[in-house]
Amino acid sequence: MTQVEFVAILLLGSNLSPVVTIYDALEIKLLPAFEVDMSQVVVCALYKFVSLPHFESIQKPLLNVMIDKDIKGTLLLASEGINGTVAGSQDAIDDLLNWLNTQPGLDNIVHKLSFDDDMPFYRTKVKLKKEIVTMGVEGIDPLKVVGTYVKPQDWNALISDPDVILVDTRNEYEVQIGTFKNAVDPKTNTFREFPAYVKENLDPSKHKKIAMFCTGGIRCEKSTAYLKEQGFDEVYHLEGGVLKYLEEIKQEESLWQGECFVFDNRVAVNHDLEKGQYDQCNACRMPITESEKASEAYVQGVSCPHCIDSISDKQRQRFEERERQMQLAEKRGEAHIGSDVKSVIQIRRSEKESLKQAQLELNKK
Incomplete structure (x- = not known):
């Protein structure tokens, strides 16, 4: 990786979520x-x-x-x-x-x-941090109460039970590129929204068996603990998450459909746990396909079909300038690292709120 590429990555931000990247390293x-x-x-x-x-x-x-x-x-x-x-x-x-x-x-x-x-x-x-995974509900402790762990080898039988409600605890942008067959999408933008989804859509007196899954298992530790606290009795979750399932279950036996979003620069992995077909929009951070990149709405570093109608003129100008500077730096074959690191982080911090606003506007569409 060249110095130019490294600075480009700093400018674009790490792929930890379509809206929020990690700051204050x-x-x-x-x-x-x-x-x-x-x-x-x-x-x-x-x-x-x-x-x-x-x-x-x-x-x-x-x-x-x-x-x-x-x-x-x-x-x-x-x-x-x-x-x-x-x-x-x-x-x-x-x-x-x-x-x-x-x-x-x-x-x-x-x-x-x-x-x-x-x-x-x-x-x-x-x-x-205050929490290692943020649900925003005080008192939820997976060490005290948690759902029943289900091995990948037993998962297919569980979710094929017609009495089981299968809930994807991940965010909507993750669900869009892959999920289990017949899974319910809560359409959340962050894990903090999951408790509200439960209160509005699930009832312990009606929904007797609930199975949940997430990428690596950690979100389900808290989501199942939360449901148990809310009075749900039979609550199950996929041990090791989707990644463990893909690792241990043969593709011909798998009930997984699509790819699995991951929080790094691979964007997604396929059933063989190799980098998948998705890229990521550097404006809104949504996963995008090659066909979406061929769309008129896609401008590298500026917009994609997901965000073109929600980005403000001010944001567009800033993204265009950022992309222009990166292209110039690449052509020059030079980059000023060292002293620029702090200023780059400041730029990314200031853009964090703009990206949040763009995503909020996108979700209203």
Whole structure:
């Protein structure tokens, strides 16, 4: 990866959601691409709900391990546990998991591995948070109550039961590119909206069996705990999430339809857990297909069919200027990293609200 490409990535933002990218990095480490064998990049999604009263003290040593092993990506630490996705060589990921296994409370972490030809992250971060996955409901504790875990091998039988309501707990932009057959789409924009969906659409006296799933399993830890707290009795969730299902279930036996959205620069993975067909609009962050990129509504770095009618003239001008500067930098074959990093982050922070507004307007359409 060239310096020009690195700055371009900083300008465009990491693909953590169609609206919000991660800001306030603990540390940005600029590394030449050759420090990771790009033909064997291992992507590791991991999480564990566990009481971590000492979580702040883990931040620095964990970051040091990641930097030392040339691992990139983001890990979140909170009093309720750890969550995140990182990438590096197989040896590096093994070393990280082994190190975590030696830390009090962090042994036997749930993790899923996938592979890519390119490094899907460009920075190394460990962040301290209030929650490792944000639902916005106080008192929900998966360590106290949670739904019934269902192995991928048993999932098909469960969701084929006509008495089971299958709910996709992910956001609408994720559901659009792939989901399980007959799954209900709550049409949420963020996980914070899920409790409202439950209150308005599900009734414990009517809906006796509910099965839920998400990308890696972590959102279902909280969503099933929430439903149990609301009086629902039979609540199930896919252990390891969609990624584990795709890993363990043969495609000819699979009930999964489409691709699975992932929160990194791959955008989506197919049933073989390889990078899929989707790209991402750099204006609204929505996943887009090659046919959508061929649309008149698509202008690289400026708009796509999803957002062309919701972006303001001011936003359009800013996106056009950003794209123009990137193209000029690429033609010059130069980039001013170092001193520009802070200013780039400031630009991205200021654009965060604009992107939110664009997405809100899009959702009203």
